[in-house]
Amino acid sequence: MTPANNGVPEESGSGQSRFDILYEDNHLLGIVKPVNIPVQEDATGDKDLLTLLKEDVKERYAKPGNVFMGLVHRLDRPVGGAMIFAKTSKAASRLSESVRTHAFHKVYLTVVHGQPPKTQGRLVDTLLKDPKSNTVSIVRRGTPGGKEAILDYTVIGSAEGYSLLKINLLTGRSHQIRVQLSGIGCPLYGDQKYGAAVNRPGQQIALWSALTRFPHPVTKEDVELISLPPGAYPWNLWTPTIQKQAIR
Template identity: 30%
Template sequence: MSEPEINIEQEQDGEDLYEKLSFVVDKGQEPLRIDKFVMSRVEGATRNKIQQAIENELVLVNDKAIKSNYKIKPGDKIVVFDTKHPESSDIVPENIPLNIVFEDDDILIVNKPAGMVVHPGSGNYNGTLINGVAYYLKQQNPLLDESLLPRFGLVHRIDKNTSGLLVLAKTQKAMSDLAKQFFNHTIHRRYITLVWGNMENEEGTIVGHVGRHQRFRKLFTVYPDGEYGKDAITHYKVLERFNYVTLVECRLETGRTHQIRVHMQSIGHPVFSDDFYGGDKIVKGTVFTKYKQFVDNCFALCPRQALHAKELGFIHPVTRKPVLFESDLPGDMQAVIEKWRKYIK
């Protein structure tokens, strides 16, 4: 009997934190319980973990949820969603102020300030958004087992120096449903950014695989389709022009790490004040003393990439109704935009 066809799609390096594995059952496969079949095909999986995933509808057969005792048949298409999250030992509840835009029994919408890391990792073990969320949830329910906190909550992230909206799940059901929505690219995400240069078109779409830079591992770059990295699609529309810089809205179809920043750099319009991708120096305009001083003052007003996650919309995981949340541009971006408006008058 030949091995089943296996396709693995990963987004561990992206803003959307999950992994998706899909299998097509071989024609010669004998009937076998779904949990045993998946456990034998997924590295490091335990039967208990697989059964939990089945219970939380993170295992689908022919696009439908099933029970643990389902027996696979030749030709069945099996999809396994594996959400990624920090380990339990990384999460220490901390009393960190949170700007909560919306909350109900199932979800939490937070407006993250620039400068805050989303979750603990190398070099950032505390002071993160997730540390603050853990404390907040613990205050709501003092009996909450802290070891359970990482098991739900985070389904996507935004960069440390990007501000804006994030959704977190408060239940495993909400976590599972939102993870699938992110993976299927049905989440509405609208960003506002200030980029260098006067963009040629009023609107357009940037398509290009995004992956880690081969030499500088902290950076990402755009590769020709299929050569390296993962497919990435950004739709943009010009909102306002300031001759040397342009105010743009971007809508993400995919959620790759640094996607907007890398895509904008790839078409010659790096995000203003982005020190990773060349936006922290004068890209457009004559470098004379008065203009240079003006730009330096703008950098001082907004000393981080001018990028804000303004809108977030999705289908509510329980009510099944569309929800849309919006946040105002933060003060640093408002100030630098207004300064450019005055400069060109």
């Protein structure tokens, strides 16, 4: 297994990246996604992560012409943490196949209000997205346009009325973690969209992509990216050691 922060670049860049790089070679680029940056262009017109990464690679390696950067999975704009991008079309295609065949594994950490009814469990819901409002709701199974959403959660600990959860995402629906946890009465800390009644404007949503594991598209070896949440409240209610043990 190739762990995070241990990728050995096969090409040598001359400059320092503006991103925290977890893994890089000729085929892949793994980074810590900063919070509050859209992954791809959206209606706000704000600079997106794909564009910024292309610029970063172009500058670091003095590449002429356009730089390829393939988007394989997504994170909501306010969410940060480990993400992998493909630097070639072949790598993008093979990683996308890994996602389709569930060989692509993602683990999240989140802090929620209250505590789920069980210390661990599986949530299975049907979700329907409203593109106009960019919101997602839980609907009855069989609702036209509805998509099945499945996640497993484990309660790692509780403090000050909050709980730290480990989330294994089995499907990748829009806003899935936020909607499903709000649906059981445990909205995420800082989530204004699905927990406005218990959160204050300006709070940063406490959802983090902590681990991403997948087979390398060329070598087939397991690649593992690890990124722990920032040390700010409410994350600092649990030590980095507890957080790291939780995602293993």
